[in-house]
Amino acid sequence: MSATRDAAADRHLREAEDRPLGIDELLERVRADYQRIGAREAYDAARAGEALLVDIRYAALRERDGLIPGALVVERNELEWRLDPRGSHRLPEATGHDLRIVVVCDEGYASSLAAASLHRLGLHRATDLVGGFQAWRAAGLPVTP
Template sequence: MKTAQDLVMQAKAATQEVTLVDAEEAIRQADVLMDVREADEFAAGHLPGAILVPRGLLEFKLSSTPALSGRDLKVVLYCKTSGRAALAAQTMQSMGYLNVSSIAGGFDAWNAAGKAVVKPEQPAFE
């Protein structure tokens, strides 16, 4: 029986992962920067310009959002550490998307490198 880690390793072997050094250029060249974490993770901080499409809803959002339906879109994905993004990239490839990559190390590596992060202000109820 395969473990979650086995599936992630298999997905990483079958998809393109960009290094943290190359991530900013990949994002500049992308049509879409997609955060596949959960809504609470996204709200706590995300990469500038990212849209939220949780991995659990990925196939449904891609199928129902005309702006994301073009199979030739250049998409960069990320999650917390890169496992979910690799699985999402593999799923997108199986759906026919041609230009999908993920960021090695994910949000945690990006944040640890001191790169820009958007942290929406929460309303204060005082």
């Protein structure tokens, strides 16, 4: 009886893994794989040289809202190319797989997916900013026009 239940549970898990995910479920799953970071913690880590802030917002949002001083601006469609330490198009800041990267988008959604993608490249310390740039600004942290 137990073996039958185990086989049924295994089949159910395989079917669940094969079905398409909605975006909310996908976000929940990728966020479960790492510890997200708040605005103040990100600010302190960047100031201490312990983290690289990477702003993936598109140009119109950066122009409208400003920039985080010291953050590296990398368009989302170039992120993996620029931060892969073994990549031929990497930026000088992409120094190794142990680099702590904090991805920043506008509100903290696209950055979660981007951080998950960086994890797949072996950047195991990649994370994202809860609430994104809007949370950074709401916390009163520095922003330049």
